[in-house]
Amino acid sequence: MTPSSEIPPFPVISWPEADGPQSARWRSEAGVPPPKRVVIADDRTTADSAYRLACEGTALLWRGDFQNARQLLQAMSRRLERKPPKRATSPLDAFNLHRQAQSQRARTLGMLLIPLDADYTIPLRRAPNVQDACAETYGPAGADTSVVSLREVLGLIGAHEWRKKGVEIPALGERIHPYYGVFSPVRGEYIDLVARTPLPSQGLAFDVGTGTGVLAAVLAKRGVQKVVATDQDPRALACAQENLARLGYADSVEILDADLFPPGRAPLVVCNPPWLPARPASPIEYAIYDHESRMLLGFLNGLADHLEPGGEGWLILSDFAEHLGLRTRDDLLAAIDRAGLIVAGREDIRPRHPKAADASDPLHAARAAEVTSLWRLKAR
Ligand SMILES: C[S@@+](CC[C@H](N)C(=O)[O-])C[C@H]1O[C@@H](n2cnc3c(N)ncnc32)[C@H](O)[C@@H]1O
Numbered sequence: 001m002t003p004s005s006e007i008p009p010f011p012v013i014s015w016p017e018a019d020g021p022q023s024a025r026w027r028s029e030a031g032v033p034p035p036k037r038v039v040i041a042d043d044r045t046t047a048d049s050a051y052r053l054a055c056e057g058t059a060l061l062w063r064g065d066f067q068n069a070r071q072l073l074q075a076m077s078r079r080l081e082r083k084p085p086k087r088a089t090s091p092l093d094a095f096n097l098h099r100q101a102q103s104q105r106a107r108t109l110g111m112l113l114i115p116l117d118a119d120y121t122i123p124l125r126r127a128p129n130v131q132d133a134c135a136e137t138y139g140p141a142g143a144d145t146s147v148v149s150l151r152e153v154l155g156l157i158g159a160h161e162w163r164k165k166g167v168e169i170p171a172l173g174e175r176i177h178p179y180y181g182v183f184s185p186v187r188g189e190y191i192d193l194v195a196r197t198p199l200p201s202q203g204l205a206f207d208v209g210t211g212t213g214v215l216a217a218v219l220a221k222r223g224v225q226k227v228v229a230t231d232q233d234p235r236a237l238a239c240a241q242e243n244l245a246r247l248g249y250a251d252s253v254e255i256l257d258a259d260l261f262p263p264g265r266a267p268l269v270v271c272n273p274p275w276l277p278a279r280p281a282s283p284i285e286y287a288i289y290d291h292e293s294r295m296l297l298g299f300l301n302g303l304a305d306h307l308e309p310g311g312e313g314w315l316i317l318s319d320f321a322e323h324l325g326l327r328t329r330d331d332l333l334a335a336i337d338r339a340g341l342i343v344a345g346r347e348d349i350r351p352r353h354p355k356a357a358d359a360s361d362p363l364h365a366a367r368a369a370e371v372t373s374l375w376r377l378k379a380r
Contacts, residue, residue, distance in 0.1 A: 008025065010025050010026070010144075011028075011033065011034050012025060012034065013025075013026040013034035013035065013038065013113075013147045014034075014038070015038035015039075015040070015061055016038075017040065024115070024145045024146050024147045025144040025145065025146035025147070026146065026147055026148075027116070027138065027146050027147070027148040027152070028110075028148070028149070029137065029152060029155075029180075029181065029282075029283070029284060030106065030110075030152070030281075030282035030284060031282050031283055032107075032110060032149075032282075034147075035057070035111065035113075036057075037057065037058040037059065038058070038059045038061050039053065039058055039059070039060055039061070040060075040061055040063055041060035041061065041062055041063070041064070041112075042062065042064035043064035043065055043068050044064075045060065045064075045072065047072055047075035047076060050072055050075075050076055050112065051075075051076045051079045051080075053111070054076060054108045054112065055108055057111075058111065059111045059112075059113050060111060060112050060113065061113045061114075061115070061147060062113060062114050062115075062124065064124070064125070065124065065125040065126050066114070066122060066124040066126045066128070067126045069112060069114060069150055070150070070154070072112065073109060073112050073150055073151065073154075076108065076109055076112065077109060080104075080105055080108060080109070085097070085101070088362065091323060091324050091325050091363075091365060091366050092324055092325035092326065094324075094362050094366075095325075095326070097362065098362050098363055099281070102281075103281055106281075110151055110152070111149070112149060112150045113147050113148065113149055114127075114148060114150050115145065115146070115147055116134065116145065116146045116147070116148055116153075117145055118141060118143050118144055118145055118146075119131065119141045120134035120135060120138075120141050122153075128157065130156065130157060132160060133153075133157050133159070133160035134153075134156060136156075136159075136163065136179070136180060137156050137159070137180045137181075155180075156180060159178075159179070159180035159181075160180075162177075162178055162184065163177050163178060163180070164177070165177075166178075167184060167185055167186055169185060169188065169191060169214060169217075169218075170188060171188070171191050171194075171195035171218050171221075172214075172217055172218060172221055172247070174217075174247055176212045176213070176214045176217070176243050177212070177242070177243060178211075178212045179212075179235045179236075179239040180235065180284075181235050181283070181284040181287075182211055182212055182233070182236045182239045182287065183211040183236075183274075183287035183288075184212065185211070185214040186353070187351060187352075187353050187372075189349045189350070189351055189352055189372055190272060190316050190318075190349070190372050190374075191214060191215070191218060192349060193316065193347050193349055193372065193373075193374040194215050194218050194219070194270065194314065194316070194374065195218050195222070196347070197314065197347050197374055197376070199219075199222060199223075199224065199268065200267050200268050200310070200311060200312045201224075201267035201268060201311070202222075202224050202225060203224070203225055203226070203267060204224070204225070204226045204227075204228070204266045204267060205219045205224045205226075205227045205228075205266055205268040205269070206227070206228050206229070206230070206261060206262055206266045206268070206269040206270065206306065207219065207228070207229040207230070207270050207271075208230055208260055208261060208269060208270065208271040208299055209230065209231055209260075209271060209272065209273060210229035210230060210231050210240045210255065211231065211236050211239070211240065211287065212239050212240060212243055213229060213239065213240030213241070213243045213244045213253070213255070214243070215270055215272060216229040216240065216244060216249070216255075217243065217244060217253070219268075219270070220244075220247075220249040220252045220253055221249075224252075225252060226252060226253075226254070227249075227252060227253045227254070228253075228254045228262040228266070229253055229255050229256065230255075230256045230258040230259075230260065230262055231255075231257070232257065232258070232259055233286070233287075234257075236287075237255055240255050259298075260295070260299060260302055261302050261306045264306070265305075265306050265307060265308045265311070266306065266307070266308060266311065267308045267310070267311040267312070268311060268312055268313075268314065269303060269306055269307060269311070269312075269313045269314070270313075270316070271295075271299045271314070271315055271316065272317075273295040273299060273317070274286070274287055274288050274290040274295060275288075275290075275318045275321060276289050276290065276320065276321050276326060277289075277290050277291070277293045277296070277321055277326050277327055278290075278291070278326065279291050293335075296315075296317070296335070297335060299313075299315065300315070300335050300338075300339040301338075301339045303339060303341060303377060304339065304340045304341060304379040304380075307378070307379050309379075310378070311378070311379075312344065312377065312378060313341070313375075313376075313377040313378070314374050314375070314376060314377075315374070316374050316375075317373060317375065318351070318370050318371065318372040318373070319369075319370060319371050319372075319373070320367070320370045323365070323366035323367075323369050323370060324363070336375075340379060340380050341377045341378065341379060342378055342379075342380050343375060343376070343377060344377065344378045345376040346373050346374065346375050346376065347373065347374040347376075348371050348372070348373050349371070349372050349373075350370070350371060350372075351367070351370050
């Protein structure tokens with residue numbers, strides 16, 4: 001509990017309890033504000049009433065058995081799925097409806113809350129040990145009890161497992177271990193493009209927006225003597241550092257906290273910006289959505305000033321946004337031209353991920369037509 005006379009340096013959630021009003025630190029990695037209406041729920045709460053309350057914007061703070069809460073969340077999720085989907089009139093409409101449905105789902109399912117003790121134990125019957133998963137994302141345990149959505153905690157558990165297990169990267173013959181919120185290289189095809197396109201030089205390369213560090217590692221494995229990799233997200237920087245050290249590239253790859261480019265010029269500058277020009281709905285969506293194409297245009301517009309004479313910029317971009325009507329091919333070509341660049345070549349690859357073949361996916365038509373390209377750009 002937090003004394004009301006002090007203003008804590010974090011958001012606080014308050015709720016009524018039989019023995020008086022209570023409050024605790026509110027945690028939300030998605031940046032969701034603390035719910036205003038909170039009721040206590042337990043093993044007697046039915047899925048119908050939980051779902052109704054959640055749809056109305058009332059959060060349920062769980063006091064029952066952890067595994068029952070998990071089942072309740074699944075039951076709420078099934079009720080959401082029963083709603084007939086709205087019919088889309090165009091691919092862009094389908095994308096907007098899909099995002100709306102995702103955000104409604106996140107809002108509704110995010111209403112089932114659980115308590116976390118200050119040491120990150122969950123004070124509920126049959127609760128798993130989430131201490132490591134919480135410490136990895138929230139930082140070392142402190143002095144405050146907190147409240148968090150069950151959905152977020154399940155996400156932390158999943159992320160912790162991925163981080164431990166890693167993602168197999170055939171081009172490296174090794175695994176990359178993504179951190180929570182860092183772009184995970186699960187779609188290997190874009191990595192294959194970087195692994196097979198002839199290198200303009202083996203001297204130096206920049207990797208702009210390195211995420212897990214996967215492309216920097218591929219370049220180092222291909223014999224590039226020095227790679228400077230940047231990112232702005234502290235989790236990505238820590239994640240890349242750890243991956244590259246584990247793979248034995250700590251000496252050849254330098255990780256830098258920078259907005260886009262490191263200082264200087266290189267014969268090769270690689271960038272895989274988020275592929276969709278749309279507004280991220282939460283901080284963890286910044287690696288998927290590029291608001292107003294800031295990273296794409298920033299990369300194109302700064303590239304000529306960071307290339308050595310004759311050097312190449314490798315832009316990795318899928319045409320998914322084009323199939324959704326979020327960008328046209330002409331927009332991209334015009335932006336390349338305006339930046340004083342020419343296209344020296346392009347390598348294409350088709351996605352192999354299972355979603356591309358899932359006809360029930362509302363974005364299936366766009367996904368089935370998607371091609372990922374490595375654009376070889378040069379200064380004019
Ligand atoms: C789509 S992810 C690609 C990550 C990695 N290069 C890969 O291919 O798996 C884009 C990355 O760019 C980073 N990023 C976004 N804006 C940036 C900026 N202005 N400067 C540096 N990095 C940025 C994000 O944090 C994210 O890690």
